[in-house]
Structure formats: C-alpha cells, structure tokens
Amino acid sequence: MAANTQCRGTRYRTTRLRLRKHFAAGSSMAFCGVWDDRAVSDARGGAAEAVESHVRAFFKGHPVEVVDFDLGPERREAVADLHVLVVAPGPRSDSWAYVTAGCWAETEKGGQGLEFVMTAPARDQRFIELMAMIAYYHCGGHRLDLEHSMPIGEPWVPGSTCDHLLISLPYLHGPGLEHCPLPDGHVRILWTLPVTAAEIDFRRSRGHEALERRLDAAGIIPTDPFRSSAV
DSSP states (O other), X not given: OOTTOOOOOOXXXXXXXXXXXXXXXHGGGOOOOOOOHHHHHHHHXXXXXXXXXXXXXXXXXXXXXXXXXXXXXXXXXXXXXXXXXXXXXXXXXXXXXXXXXXXXXXXXXXXXXXXXXEEESSOOHHHHHHHHHHHHXXXXXXXXXTTOEEEOSSOSSTXXXXXXXXEEOXXXXXXXXXXXXXXXXXXXXXXXXXXXXXXXXXXXXXXXXXXXXXXXXXTOOTTOTTOOOOO
16 A cells, blocks of 8 residues: 555444444344254355445445455465455445454354454555455454454554454444345344554553543544554
C-alpha cells in the first residue's frame, strides 16, 4: 500500500459511545438448540454463502469482491474453504472492509461461531493476507473471541506502529453487521482492530475496557496505519 494513502474514516470514540447500548440490546440474539449430524453438515455447507449474502445486504450499494484464499497444503486443513469478502467504499463507509467467510464452518459449536472483519484505508493484497492469517490463527487452535488479541508479527503496513490485533465489537458498523443469522444457528462477526504493542501491554495491566476508554479519549481513526499510540 502506498505510504501517501489518505486515511479517512469515522473516529473510534464517536461510534463506540453511540453504539454500545445497541450492542447490548443485540446480545440476546444467541441461538440455543440441539443439532443432529446432518443439520450440522448442511449448515456448514451454506454458512459461507449466508455470510456473503449478509455482508452484501448490509453493505448495499458497495461493490463486494469474493477472493478465494488457499492457505497451502500444510495449512489448508485448518480452513478448507476460506473466502475473503472485500467491500469497497460506498454509502455506509468511506473505508474498505475485509470479512472472512469460512471460519464458522470449522469452529462452530451448537450452531455458534465467529467470522472477522477488518476496516482499512485501501484495497490491498496485504489486508487479504492478514484476514487469512487471522482465520488460520483462529481455526488452527487458538480460538479467538471477544476481548482477545493476537500478534501480527510485523507492522500492520510498513511504517505502522500497530503490530497486534484487538478483537472487539464492530463499532464502525454496529450490530447490524455483527449478527448474521443462519437457519439453525448464528454467525457473530467481530472486529480485528490494529493496535500497538504498548496498547496491548496497557490492556494486560488495566483490562480491555480500560484500553477501549483510552482509545476513546485519544479519538483514534482506526483506519489510519500511522496513528500515534494511545498510551
């Protein structure tokens, strides 16, 4: 991605404070039930398509590209059928969104499972590869969830001080994107927010909510790879 990319996007504080009560209201959408083996198999076969339809409906008016991603022979078994949905800017957002489709099928329990979204300033292969990394990390045994984090192992983009991902509610988009219903289950789409090592250290000592408040106070623009650390 070119270093002179102009980063636009809503500030973290504005959307987080406005949407917290809506997320709380949406938390009751969890599915409870008992599945037989055939129902699970059928659901897995259609979950990626359901996620794609959900994303297209939520981002109506945005071009959406489906990228099939092969993790390679040594990692393919962890996420056998991985797609990355690349959502261009449009009526809902002036930033790009990248959404996994395939994690739910590999990790669901009782119909419950996760996919992940990242918001970025441009369309770049780097972000597609990061979404594949997140999918493998999650499905390969680490099992990410809300308020977790994961190391990227290098800057989000060259020159960025963000080198970790914080798993959070998708504040930039709201519960309308977060909750994707299935016929007999539910996909929850969580946000992978790039953060700095110093912010992760702060979270370890003070907690997730304290870090979110610090990001609020700093008024970060989440799509800016070159933002200053909030701590």
